[in-house]
Amino acid sequence: MKMENIKKEIIDLFEKVLPKISNFEFKIEPPPKPDMGDLTLECFSLAKVLKKQPEKIAKNLSEKFGKKIPLPDFIDRIEAVGPYLNIFLEKRTWFKVVCQEILNRKDEFGSGRSFIKKNILIEYSSPNTNKPQHLGHLRNNFLSWTIANLFSFNGAKVTKVNLVNDRGIHICKSMLAYQKWGEGKTPESEKMKSDHFVGRYYVLFSEKEKKDPGLIQEAQNMLIQWEEGNSEVVALWQKINEWGIKGIKETYKKIGVDFDHWYFESDIYDSGKKIIMKALKKNLCYKREDGAIEIDLKNYNLDKKVLLRPNGTSVYITQDIGLAYLKHGQFSPHKSIYVVASEQDYYFKTLFKILEIFGFKWVKDCYHLSYGMVFLPYGKMKSREGEIVDADEIIAQMEQLAKREILSRNANLSPIEVSQRAEIIALGALKFFLLKFTPEQEIRFNPQASISFEGDSGPYLQYTYARIQSILEKAEQKEMTKIDYAVLGNQEEIEILKLLFIFPEIIKKSTDDYNPSHLAQYLLKLGQKFNEFYHQHQVLKVNKKLKNARLVLIQNVAEVIKKGLNLMGIEVLKKM
RNA sequence: GCCUCUGUGGUGUAAUGGACAACACGACAGUCUUCGGAACUGUAAAUAGGGGUUCGAUUCCCUUCAGAGGCACCA
Numbered sequence: 001m002k003m004e005n006i007k008k009e010i011i012d013l014f015e016k017v018l019p020k021i022s023n024f025e026f027k028i029e030p031p032p033k034p035d036m037g038d039l040t041l042e043c044f045s046l047a048k049v050l051k052k053q054p055e056k057i058a059k060n061l062s063e064k065f066g067k068k069i070p071l072p073d074f075i076d077r078i079e080a081v082g083p084y085l086n087i088f089l090e091k092r093t094w095f096k097v098v099c100q101e102i103l104n105r106k107d108e109f110g111s112g113r114s115f116i117k118k119n120i121l122i123e124y125s126s127p128n129t130n131k132p133q134h135l136g137h138l139r140n141n142f143l144s145w146t147i148a149n150l151f152s153f154n155g156a157k158v159t160k161v162n163l164v165n166d167r168g169i170h171i172c173k174s175m176l177a178y179q180k181w182g183e184g185k186t187p188e189s190e191k192m193k194s195d196h197f198v199g200r201y202y203v204l205f206s207e208k209e210k211k212d213p214g215l216i217q218e219a220q221n222m223l224i225q226w227e228e229g230n231s232e233v234v235a236l237w238q239k240i241n242e243w244g245i246k247g248i249k250e251t252y253k254k255i256g257v258d259f260d261h262w263y264f265e266s267d268i269y270d271s272g273k274k275i276i277m278k279a280l281k282k283n284l285c286y287k288r289e290d291g292a293i294e295i296d297l298k299n300y301n302l303d304k305k306v307l308l309r310p311n312g313t314s315v316y317i318t319q320d321i322g323l324a325y326l327k328h329g330q331f332s333p334h335k336s337i338y339v340v341a342s343e344q345d346y347y348f349k350t351l352f353k354i355l356e357i358f359g360f361k362w363v364k365d366c367y368h369l370s371y372g373m374v375f376l377p378y379g380k381m382k383s384r385e386g387e388i389v390d391a392d393e394i395i396a397q398m399e400q401l402a403k404r405e406i407l408s409r410n411a412n413l414s415p416i417e418v419s420q421r422a423e424i425i426a427l428g429a430l431k432f433f434l435l436k437f438t439p440e441q442e443i444r445f446n447p448q449a450s451i452s453f454e455g456d457s458g459p460y461l462q463y464t465y466a467r468i469q470s471i472l473e474k475a476e477q478k479e480m481t482k483i484d485y486a487v488l489g490n491q492e493e494i495e496i497l498k499l500l501f502i503f504p505e506i507i508k509k510s511t512d513d514y515n516p517s518h519l520a521q522y523l524l525k526l527g528q529k530f531n532e533f534y535h536q537h538q539v540l541k542v543n544k545k546l547k548n549a550r551l552v553l554i555q556n557v558a559e560v561i562k563k564g565l566n567l568m569g570i571e572v573l574k575k576m
Numbered sequence: 577g578c579c580u581c582u583g584u585g586g587u588g589u590a591a592u593g594g595a596c597a598a599c600a601c602g603a604c605a606g607u608c609u610u611c612g613g614a615a616c617u618g619u620a621a622a623u624a625g626g627g628g629u630u631c632g633a634u635u636c637c638c639u640u641c642a643g644a645g646g647c648a649c650c651a
Contacts, residue, residue: 032595042594044631054631083631084595128651168651265651292649301579302647309649316651345580346646372582373645405614425614437589442582442644449588453614455600456589463614471611521590524599528616535607535616576614 001074001093003101003501009072010039010087017064021049028087030498034491037079037086038094038498044083054083061085091494095485095553098500102556103480107563110503114511116155118334121327122148125257126340128165129244130174131199133251135389135445136341136374139434142569143371144339145257146435146516149567154511159331162259163323166241167266170202172222175233175240176215177201177208187243193392195247198240227313251391255427256569263323269314271322276307279358300353302346307354320351321358328362335365337514342370342440369514372442374434389447398426398451405453406576421576425459428570432458435568436520456524461561462572464527468558469574471539472551479548487546488553492533496557499526503560507567516568523564530557 011026024046031040043054043061050057058080065071065078074097076088102109124144127133133141148158165171178201187194209215225233252258276293279285285295291310297303306315327336338348348368355363376389402422406413413421433451437443453459472478488497499522510518539550562572 032598036595040595044594047631082595126651165651170651290649294649303579306649311649313649315649319651341645342581343645349580370581375644409612409614440581441589444588446588449601452601455614457600457614459614460600463612467612467615474611517590521599524590528599531615532617534611538611540611575612 001097003097004504006074006089006094006097006501007039010041010075013065013069013072013075014041014061017061017069018046019050024049030502031084031086034495036081036084038089038494039087041085041087042083043085047083055080058083058085091489092486094501095488095493095497095549096483098497099483099485099552099556102500102559103552106559107566109559110153110507110563112154112504112508112511114154114508115151115334118156119331120148120151120156120158121161121331121333121336122151122158122339123161123163123327123337124339125252125259126163126165127244127248128170129195129198129241129248130171130202131244132193132195132247133391135391135394138255138391138394138430139371139374139443140339140341141252141255141257142431142434143369143439143516145569146519146567147337147339147369147511147514149569150507150511150516150519153507153567156334159261159333160259161261161263161327163263164245164265166245166264167226167237167269169219169223171237171240172219172226173205174198174202174244175236176219176222177205178240179236181208187247193247193250194243195245195251196390196392198244198247201240254392254395255431265319268323268326269319271326272318272320273308273312273314273322275321275325275358276318284357284359295354295357297350297353297357302350302353305350305354317347317351317354321354324351324355324363324366325360328360333365335367336362337367337369339369339371341373343373344368345370367514369439371439372437374443374445376445376447389445394447395426395430398430399423402426402429402453402459421573424571424573425453425462425576428458428462428565429453430458431568431570432461432520432565435516436524438515438517458565458570459576461523461527461565462570462576464530465558465561465565465572466574466576467534468530468554468561472555472558473574475540475547475551478551480552483549483552484545485549487549490537492529492536493550493553495529496526496533496553499529500556500560503564519564519567523561526557526561526564530554 007028010028014026026041027045028039028041031037043057046057047054062078062080062085071078074090074093076090079086079088122144125137125141127137144160148160152158181204182201187197190197192200205215205219222233226237276285280287280293285293285307288294292306293308294304294306297305305317307318307321309315324336327333340348345368348370352363352366352368355366399419399422402425403418406418406421406425429451434443436456503522506518506522510516537550539554540547542550565572
């Protein structure tokens, strides 16, 4: 028997007994409390269809199964409690089915096929090359990375793309500041990470601008020169830009994310013009008196939007219209996901509406994955004023903290070993922290208090994994076949079993909802249930039969924790 | 001004049209010659206020209050 068939067979059973009802979806879920059984059918929705009282339906069903109809082997008993029908599974079979499946499928356990052979395109990160990444980018990167992994795990062919913001007035600010006050310094000469070096001039510009408001005009002139292809300005741009991108790529490497395809705004900023001119011919948009091309979306509860400036140059949405078209042609995605913070909700509504009006039917496959902003205790992150939580900085700080923790436990560890573990633990803590919130939720980040290595944290799960590994290592001889699952069945073991059983559903839900926090919350629960078990029961100092069965069970817990964390881009450690 | 989103114990979060609202931090009280205490056990503590829909609402609708974001020829 396969795990996924357990629910199916139960539904078949009910369908045999009940009068024929078409298109009814049976909801069979685990009940809230252990003593209520292993799975529950609520009879309210059934009551509506059958036009009977839910209590009576439950009672009738339970009585029929007791007498007239024999239960299959894997069901122990079925009880009616008020309007609920509680199903108690036969434990030996249940343990066997679940444990065998995890043993057989290993790290494929939980994977699905719902997106098999589908192309999923995910655009994320979108850095500016004038400054380093901050905490908000980290949330974006980790969220996207996990979503991409989840889709792959469900069979999709995922393409990750990055649209680099490498042109525009903000870039010119860094460029101008460097030209004026850079004195020919380089990241090498200053021994700085190159994106931080560039960011320094962006901050410098803001400072100088306060005293000299004329600077912004100079920056704007520089932008015009850049667009005209002035060789000196272009050379400066290339230099600054390379530094920015180099440093940002180092951060990506550090945090373990990557991309299959890069787009640069400097290449594609004109790419929507043709589409807009075509639309103009079809009267889908119009030319204003001053020559700007505009579209009126008032009929759709949106505002007017300029698509091209009076002088014919592109605005931001010009490029996004072009890029959407380009991506569709290049990848023909089943879903095209844009991971962008919620401050741009309105913008994406506008973009998608324009694409729809322009007649692109594939816009229905475009999806803005919106996530809440990351705030500091004192408000929105403003990189111009230096009030940022810099990504590299916070990772470095967390690594220091992790090192201290490790050394307090293992004073004799080699420095290399300490750093390696510290990196995995620090990133684990940071990633898990940012992923345990549902994406829509804003995060108020308190640098001192937010991230911990205890409680509902990444390191808690890493620790649980390491603890299991430690037991497995001490077990020496492990019997993984011929397990007698009948010896398992105490409450803590059953709680673990229930959670292992629903792992595939959690994966599916996390994917379908674009919400890794389901997975994060699930893993915490699994870790807790294991630790409760651990404190109440022995694994090694029991008779051989029981020991072998428990070893399989806890090994499976470790396998699922590892898989779940890996999907979130978090590594595990055998020792920590 | 207009639009959108969010209000859950002291704090940070979870759940979801269904059985008693879950977890963590903090507080208090414990576990400690143990297979790793980055752990576990227990106690106190919450669905912003008011209406409505429903057999049933923390969840859906309206409203008041509070907070955030947006309404660029910036990207």
